[in-house]
Amino acid sequence: MATNLKWAPVLALLLVAAMVGSTSAGNIAVYWGQNGNEGTLADTCNSGLYAYVILAFLTTFGNGQTPVLNLAGHCDPGSGGCTGLSSDIQTCQSQGIKVLLSIGGATGSYGLSSTDDANSVADYLWNSYLGAALQTGQFDNVWIQFYNNPGCAYANGDDTNLVNAWSTWTSSVTAGSFYLGLPASTQAAGSGYIEPGTLTGTVLPAIKGVGKYGGIMVWNRFYDVQNNYSAQVKDSV
Template sequence: MASKTLASIILLLSLFTFSSSHPDNGGIAVYWGQDGREGDLTTTCDSGNYAIVLLAFLHKFGAGRTPEWNFAGHCDNGAMKKCTELESEIKHCQDNGIKVLLSIGGSPDYSNYSLSSAEDAKNVANYLYTNFLSGQFGPLGSVKLDGIDFDIEVTENHWDDLARELDYFRQTTGRYFYLAAAPQCPTNPIYYLGKAIATKLFDYIFVQCYNNPGCSYVSGTNALLNSWDTWVGLVASNNSLFVGLPASTSAGNGFIPAEVMNGEVLPYAKTASNYEGVMLWNRYHDVLNGYSDQILPNVIKSNLLIRLNVG
């Protein structure tokens, strides 16, 4: 009886040790803020489908530009305006255990951002920390967002400097926040974010497995899964990797039907030790298609419940 109990304890401890670098059980990250029809943040977080919400986007900054954001009609957009009506909604999400990050960058068709030097990166990092991460009153009110997401689609210059400067703040202020990167899936080279990801400072890597036929789902899963294997071996072991997908056929090329995602992609992706979940572009398309509802039970790392019988 005692030996059986001891064996159960050893098994439980070994499983805990194996997963200690990624203590949660995975989840879905979603971009919010690019379509006024997607619903408010409170409704988004109360859906129970998401572990991370990415506020998109701070789309103008750097090189002397006055920072601007665009949340698609959810609040006042543009320079020097405020989105303080989002404060209570952000805090509601955080109070319910959902991480809320600010995404910077976005499509160059609608954005105007770059960094001109290492000093410019320091200035932008100071702006981001002061206005969105410190709890001081800023564009979103007195909030402490959970981190910054790099959705960078122009030039690769100095994004590594920005990551280091932000890391300096989280190492010296006593408050840890998350750094995320959302690279496109090609790896030879990694577009725009290669130098930044090489710093190994990012907690989350949202690999955009869409709009790139060579590493997206087109007529089968081979290209996507081969790309996933490359990313698993490429990034730091403490990075949490997400399979990034469009949430509907109209959200981007490379949409994966839910039955394929559940039956082929997720079982394979979850074999990676640094798998963490799925990223969806975006909340509006997810509302239309109900995609997260269809895949959520299979996104988590394990449904296994371990019962320790000490009787």
């Protein structure tokens, strides 16, 4: 299973557009938007923990549907209640933190029925969220979900499947950097949690040796705050 890409659809690979500068250290990306108790977007960026904050999720798009942004308890886009996010995004950007948008999610109504449908969704994303920001950018980062996917997750003290899967992704997909997607606590996902000490002492040294390592992606901000996960591993990422 770890030697081919047949499991690619299951891994929920997330390709996110970002303009990325060179760096010798890894970064931390975090998902924000699916728990009203996780604090504001500005609070998240002001924590000093993250290089990327991923808004979760655009849950409805394609098949002629009007796209819908679902930010759980934070705001209601349908009523215009999310316009206040613009100032928070500016706060993040002023610190050099990139704010990205995740499309899809575990549940929702989305899909692309034709080339025209795909173009329509792309136009919506560009006009609503991107504008001219990416005119000179590069599709550079690949975030891979190594949780709730037993075939490639760390389990029972064994990182063999994880390291093998990482090697397969980095050798088979053309991208500048790859991120190890992990849950921030045992409550954040059904499987795949790695204790901070194990992550920094065993897992990260193993995958950094493979190459194309960009950092870790954490699900999600709420659980990260509860477990203090990113703060514990940041210096070693």
